[in-house]
Amino acid sequence: MSELKCTKKQMMAVVMARQIKDGDVVIVGTGLPLVAASLAKNSTAPNIALLFESGIFDGGPVEVPTSVSDLRICYRASALTPQYRYFGFQANAWKKNDINLGFLGGAQIDPYGNLNSTSIGDYWHPKTRFTGSGGANGIATNCSTVIMMNHQKRRFCDSVDYVTSPGWIDGPDGRAKKGLRNDRGPIAVVTEMCVIRFDENTKRAYLAEYFPGTTPEEVQAETGFEMDLSRAVESENPTDEIMDILLNKVDPQRLMV
Helix, strand or coil, rough: CCCCCHHHHHHHHHHHCCCCCCCEEEEEECEEEEEHCCCCCHHCCCCCCCCCCCCCCCCCCCCHHHHHHCCHHHHCCCCCCCCHHHHHHCCCHHHCCCEEEEEEEEEEECCCCCCEEECCCCCCCEEEEEEEEHHHHHHHHHHEEEEEEECCCCCCCCCCCCCCECCCCCCCHHHHHCCCCCCCCCCCCCCCCCEEEEEECCCCEEEECCCCCCCCCHHHHCCCCCCCCCCCEEEECCCHHHHHHHHHHCCCCCCCC
């Protein structure tokens, strides 16, 4: 078993950046997705277009912005628009398949990538109430997604208490039965331990990669549902070049990593 050559959060940022292909149009939110998108933009995917809900299109931040309203996002942006233009662009681009990827998170996730960011327990009498969907449902409904989660057994459960953002619903035809696009859905879940993907035929989660310093068995022990471990491989440590870009160009002040 290899050793992890960076922090877990840095590894997450690197792995999330690996999910972005050059030329993608990507909806980016606050936090680690900003780091990952900035890293990709400054390394392996220089031709991606980043969309921010603040109405900034195709920004090229050098350092990682602290939020979607940080003026560093405006650097080399194609357009600075009122926020309502972002929603209009989303609606039009989804119809034309112009948006390739969005990043999401949640409090709970099930084996088919359905996310809960609304409440724990009964909806009308919850143990905990969260902020809800925001723009997450629209992204999950219409885009392929990469999901960022803290890997805890209570978060990875057989059934979420509330479906805020749809994944593959209950299998290969789940989205179609609900009137959703079947060619869009979650493609990966990135945690501080691993990368989880979804089987092409069953759409059920399986362990694709485990981070150096972790074993597949340790990942399963922190997961509240059974996963196929047979396809799991150890993730590659980031190169020195990627770490230099991440730490000295993207986030030199260590604001997020």
